[in-house]
Amino acid sequence: MKRSSVIILSVVVLLFLASWLWKASTLSSDPGIVNAWGQAFGITLAAFLTLAILSFLYRDNPFYKFAEHLFVGVSAAFWMVMGFWSTIVGNLVPRLSEGLSSFFKVPFDRFAVNYFYFIPVILGILLLLRLSRDAGWIARWPLAFIVGTTAGLNFIRYLRSDFIEQVSSTFVPLLVGWQGFGHFLDNLDLSATGQLALTVGNWVISLGVFCGLVYFFFSKAHTGVFGAASRVGIWVLMITFGASFGYTVMGRISLLVGRITFLFKDWLGLIS
Amino acid sequence: MRREVPLAITFFVGTLLIISVFLPPAEGLGEDFTVFFDIIAVFAFFLGGGNLVRVHLTKLSRRKEDWPYSIVTLLGFALMLVVGLFKLGNPGGIAASPTTDGSYFQSIFDSVLLPLGATMYSLLAFFVASASYRAFRAKNREATILLVAAFIILLGRTPFGMALTGFIPEQFDLFQVPNLAVWIMNFPNLAGQRAIMIGIGLGVVSMSLRLILGIERTYLGGDER
Amino acid sequence: MTWAPLVSMSNLGVVISLAVIGGGLLWLLYRSLLAKEVDRRVIFLFILVSVAAPLLFPMTFEEQATPVVKAIFDKIESLPEGSRVLISFDFDPAMAPEVQPMANVVTQHCMVKGHKVIFMCLFATGQALLTQSLELIVSEQFPDKVDGIDYVNIGYKAGNEGVLNVIVSDFKKMFPTDVNSVPYDSIGVFKGIRSCKDLDMVFTIGGGKPGVKEWVLFVGDPGRVPVAGGVAAVVAPQMYPYYPKQLFGIMGGIKGAAEYESELRKTYPQFHDVDAPGLRMMGPQTLAHMVIMAFIVLGNVSFIVQKRRDRRRKR
Numbered sequence: 119m120k121r122s123s124v125i126i127l128s129v130v131v132l133l134f135l136a137s138w139l140w141k142a143s144t145l146s147s148d149p150g151i152v153n154a155w156g157q158a159f160g161i162t163l164a165a166f167l168t169l170a171i172l173s174f175l176y177r178d179n180p181f182y183k184f185a186e187h188l189f190v191g192v193s194a195a196f197w198m199v200m201g202f203w204s205t206i207v208g209n210l211v212p213r214l215s216e217g218l219s220s221f222f223k224v225p226f227d228r229f230a231v232n233y234f235y236f237i238p239v240i241l242g243i244l245l246l247l248r249l250s251r252d253a254g255w256i257a258r259w260p261l262a263f264i265v266g267t268t269a270g271l272n273f274i275r276y277l278r279s280d281f282i283e284q285v286s287s288t289f290v291p292l293l294v295g296w297q298g299f300g301h302f303l304d305n306l307d308l309s310a311t312g313q314l315a316l317t318v319g320n321w322v323i324s325l326g327v328f329c330g331l332v333y334f335f336f337s338k339a340h341t342g343v344f345g346a347a348s349r350v351g352i353w354v355l356m357i358t359f360g361a362s363f364g365y366t367v368m369g370r371i372s373l374l375v376g377r378i379t380f381l382f383k384d385w386l387g388l389i390s
Numbered sequence: 391m392r393r394e395v396p397l398a399i400t401f402f403v404g405t406l407l408i409i410s411v412f413l414p415p416a417e418g419l420g421e422d423f424t425v426f427f428d429i430i431a432v433f434a435f436f437l438g439g440g441n442l443v444r445v446h447l448t449k450l451s452r453r454k455e456d457w458p459y460s461i462v463t464l465l466g467f468a469l470m471l472v473v474g475l476f477k478l479g480n481p482g483g484i485a486a487s488p489t490t491d492g493s494y495f496q497s498i499f500d501s502v503l504l505p506l507g508a509t510m511y512s513l514l515a516f517f518v519a520s521a522s523y524r525a526f527r528a529k530n531r532e533a534t535i536l537l538v539a540a541f542i543i544l545l546g547r548t549p550f551g552m553a554l555t556g557f558i559p560e561q562f563d564l565f566q567v568p569n570l571a572v573w574i575m576n577f578p579n580l581a582g583q584r585a586i587m588i589g590i591g592l593g594v595v596s597m598s599l600r601l602i603l604g605i606e607r608t609y610l611g612g613d614e615r
Numbered sequence: 616m617t618w619a620p621l622v623s624m625s626n627l628g629v630v631i632s633l634a635v636i637g638g639g640l641l642w643l644l645y646r647s648l649l650a651k652e653v654d655r656r657v658i659f660l661f662i663l664v665s666v667a668a669p670l671l672f673p674m675t676f677e678e679q680a681t682p683v684v685k686a687i688f689d690k691i692e693s694l695p696e697g698s699r700v701l702i703s704f705d706f707d708p709a710m711a712p713e714v715q716p717m718a719n720v721v722t723q724h725c726m727v728k729g730h731k732v733i734f735m736c737l738f739a740t741g742q743a744l745l746t747q748s749l750e751l752i753v754s755e756q757f758p759d760k761v762d763g764i765d766y767v768n769i770g771y772k773a774g775n776e777g778v779l780n781v782i783v784s785d786f787k788k789m790f791p792t793d794v795n796s797v798p799y800d801s802i803g804v805f806k807g808i809r810s811c812k813d814l815d816m817v818f819t820i821g822g823g824k825p826g827v828k829e830w831v832l833f834v835g836d837p838g839r840v841p842v843a844g845g846v847a848a849v850v851a852p853q854m855y856p857y858y859p860k861q862l863f864g865i866m867g868g869i870k871g872a873a874e875y876e877s878e879l880r881k882t883y884p885q886f887h888d889v890d891a892p893g894l895r896m897m898g899p900q901t902l903a904h905m906v907i908m909a910f911i912v913l914g915n916v917s918f919i920v921q922k923r924r925d926r927r928r929k930r
Binding site for chain 1: 656659662663666667670671673709710711712713739740742770771772773774776777780789790791792796798831832833835836837847848849851852853856857860861867868869870892895896899900903904907
């Protein structure tokens, strides 16, 4: 290890200890806090891990790599634990064994016992054999079950909600609030909730959806009238992507604001 | 056997789940199969964890590049696993939720997983800003339309949009930037998103049918020894 | 529709930070006119200052709820006391700063209205975040609410849309107990509820998969259950095709949370003294938006200047 690296690491450790001590003394003065030292350690650790990730903005460095590798390990274990307690113990054990239910202290209902639930246990174990080089092929069976379930579930739902309902919702009135030409002219203005804005909007929806779909139809050359419709479709899609970009910016900034708020509020106490 | 059995399983399960929508007697069986799917999904989590351990142990034993960090990964994994599986420090004991407030599992989540996960994604704010300056160019008509729409949305979602255009009277208030932003979201954005959604919806339906009928077999992988 | 203006910005620190950022942008303009390269770390610093400064020197703005957000507020407000509302925490720590304020403010609204709330998650990490929200909102602000009678936490189940496919017709099959192993039949909140079809409303918060889309596809449409969504801003534009038939309301990003908090404070003044993270975050959000818009303009200025130079060189 280089001398400069040792110095940097020592400084970071010292700063960590100093921050922990300082935070613990701050929290101790609050009578509502039970375990000041433990909480102070947690906050300091969270702050240093946050700074370790942010250090990547300068350049890749050992602190970032440490934080990244820690995240991977802890995250994998988190999901395993949650899956085990919520679904294996919560949904599988009570259907198979009174003894295990008693061990894990989950309610056992004799009438809910269903030995068919050994099927997912067997399939699950076969899935784990994916880790074996020789027996890995058997993992295709549970994988086929997963693929079949997903395909079966999605087939009807996407057809109904993302196709039929969407097409149905596109049939909008092309003259909003029509009560005669005179009424239309009397109420002609450019207010956001006015007749004209809503009418134009509905035309945009009808034509925009149609032209957008025309653009995605690649089996025919985009020439002539078809090409013109396709071009309109592109413009509508560009507005869509522009709106998405605007929202994306907002979303990403919010995440940063959240982290900076944690550093200023929970760690440094600069804001209340 | 290696290909025929999985194809048969996919066909049987997929068909049953479609039929269960239309035939009430099959609904219960469809639900049971879905619960089976949920349980197998947990085994997939175990598989992921097991694979992670295998990869990092291999890296460690062969002293590959950045091998010391594999120790960090494995230690973090082991600590979280032990603390969670045995519900160490859980005020409610074995019957309580693993994420009970005050448990070591929840504490590690609060001080390690939450800050790391949140900060990883917050880095994107900086890269979005960098991309805005260096890459976002109005090179042609389409890019300009995209830029203008983005501008209106960005401005409309802040109070400065109103400050700039608040003087516009009510009869023309569509051109107040916040109202224009709302109009863009409710009409052109909706149209474009709907076109994409219909396209994707048809794609999913078509792919689901191909998978159930065994036409699409890429999920089975190549023929192994 | 009328929009309320800026409320308070009279702090000297705010003026100074705006001056610093303004000066920096002028320097950037100068470099753009000369078509000179700018190190991306300078850009990063700009964003950091534009986010940090309004946190240290608060800028607050009044918010007005847009129709898509107001629809959710009005629905919860109009439901009679004791209505069954399901709130699903379908997000992970990466989205938490943005969407957790939405979850918290809707929980506050449901609690103050006296609705019976069922909390669940489709993300494993959602359950840990749910624990935080219950501690912060229910335990601290509504200590009189009783677990099992006024609300219940049934937690996480693996399986994504598989979970939804079951609970749309049978809750108990998927959630035989709550997170603390209390049996389904013993939980007062579930009295009379066999499936999602018996719920008065579902509010799902998320931005990934599974999320709002899956709730619409697997619960809202098949079960004809009113569903509203609080989504990360990245995903919000994709939800509009479902509005208003399949999704009766959408809260998009931190602005959606801010609008809802504003509406809640107007209707229930007791929340004026309660922390409103959505409203608090709009200050930095606004300044960062202005900086990014300036970047887009300056970047294009630099591009145009460079293009003209290249054309002159070719001649």
